[in-house]
Amino acid sequence: MKRLLQAALLAAVNTAVLAAPSPGTRLSFVACPIIRDTRSVPCWLSEYEGQLYYLTIQSDVSAPVQPPMLGHQVLVEGVVSDAAPICGGVVLSEVNLSVMPERDANCNTLLPADERYVIDFNPRPPGPSSGRLAFGGQARAGGVEPDRPRRQAAPPSGEQMIDIHFDFDRGVSFRHPSDLSGVLARARQVDARQARVIGHRGAHRLSNGTLLRESENIAQRRADEIASLLAGAGLTIPIQKEVRDTVDEADGFEDWRSRRVTVVLTP
Structure with missing residues (x-):
C-alpha cells in the first residue's frame, strides 16, 4: 500500500504542469515544499491548486532566494513567469520564500532524480564550498550572471533609512549578518551620531483571501x-x-516588505 501511495504522489507531481495561470499572475500561498534530486543540485518545488511550481535550487546563504526546508510549510510569494519549466515546475519570478515556524510532519516529500530534469545553472560544483559563496555575481531567473564592473555610486549623505526583512513570524536568522554589516558600513559613511531601530509586525494576504497576521510580540523581538x-x-x-505593533491590512502585493525592522541613522 505504501508503494502505491508513493507511486500515486510521484505521478501527480510529474503531471502537475497542465494549466498554469497566465504569465504575470501574482500568487501567494502556503504549502509543503517538495525537494527533487537531480544529477547536479537538488531543486525545490511546491504544489498549489493542482499546479506544480519551481521555487529555487539548494544553495548557500549568498543565494538571493533562500530555499525552504522539509518539516515545515513554506509561504510562497511570486509572479507566474513565461520561462520554460524547471524541474517540472512552472517558474515564479520575484519569488520570496518564508519558512513557517510551526513543524509539519506531512512536509517530507523527496523525489528521486529524473533524467528529464537537468539543472545546468548551478553556481558552483556540489560539495563543500571551501569558502566560496555560490552567488558571487548577480542572480537572474534560472541562474546567475557574472560580476560586472559597477559605476561608482555617490557616497551617501544625510539621514539614512535601511530596511531589514524577515521570514514570517521569525526573528534574526543566518542570512542577516550581511544586512547588519551594511548598516554598520552606512553608519560610518554618514558619520551617524544616533540610531533608531523600529520593529514592525507584518501581515500577509494569500491568493485565496486568507489574512495571516504575525504574533503580537514579534515587532519587539526583532x-x-x-x-x-x-x-x-x-x-x-x-x-x-x-x-510598531499595529498591522495594516495586507493586499497580497509584496507583503513580505511588512515583515521588517527599519534602522534610521542620523548624522
Missing part, C-alpha cells in the same frame, strides 16, 4: 535582536528602540 547585534558588532552611538 527590534531587541537587531539593536543588540548592532551594539555587539561595534555600533557605539546611542540606539533608540521603537515598536
Whole structure:
C-alpha cells in the first residue's frame, strides 16, 4: 500500500504542469515544499491548486532566494513567469520564500532524480564550498550572471533609512549578518551620531483571501535582536528602540516588505 501511495504522489507531481495561470499572475500561498534530486543540485518545488511550481535550487546563504526546508510549510510569494519549466515546475519570478515556524510532519516529500530534469545553472560544483559563496555575481531567473564592473555610486549623505526583512513570524536568522554589516558600513559613511531601530509586525494576504497576521510580540523581538547585534558588532552611538505593533491590512502585493525592522541613522 505504501508503494502505491508513493507511486500515486510521484505521478501527480510529474503531471502537475497542465494549466498554469497566465504569465504575470501574482500568487501567494502556503504549502509543503517538495525537494527533487537531480544529477547536479537538488531543486525545490511546491504544489498549489493542482499546479506544480519551481521555487529555487539548494544553495548557500549568498543565494538571493533562500530555499525552504522539509518539516515545515513554506509561504510562497511570486509572479507566474513565461520561462520554460524547471524541474517540472512552472517558474515564479520575484519569488520570496518564508519558512513557517510551526513543524509539519506531512512536509517530507523527496523525489528521486529524473533524467528529464537537468539543472545546468548551478553556481558552483556540489560539495563543500571551501569558502566560496555560490552567488558571487548577480542572480537572474534560472541562474546567475557574472560580476560586472559597477559605476561608482555617490557616497551617501544625510539621514539614512535601511530596511531589514524577515521570514514570517521569525526573528534574526543566518542570512542577516550581511544586512547588519551594511548598516554598520552606512553608519560610518554618514558619520551617524544616533540610531533608531523600529520593529514592525507584518501581515500577509494569500491568493485565496486568507489574512495571516504575525504574533503580537514579534515587532519587539526583532527590534531587541537587531539593536543588540548592532551594539555587539561595534555600533557605539546611542540606539533608540521603537515598536510598531499595529498591522495594516495586507493586499497580497509584496507583503513580505511588512515583515521588517527599519534602522534610521542620523548624522
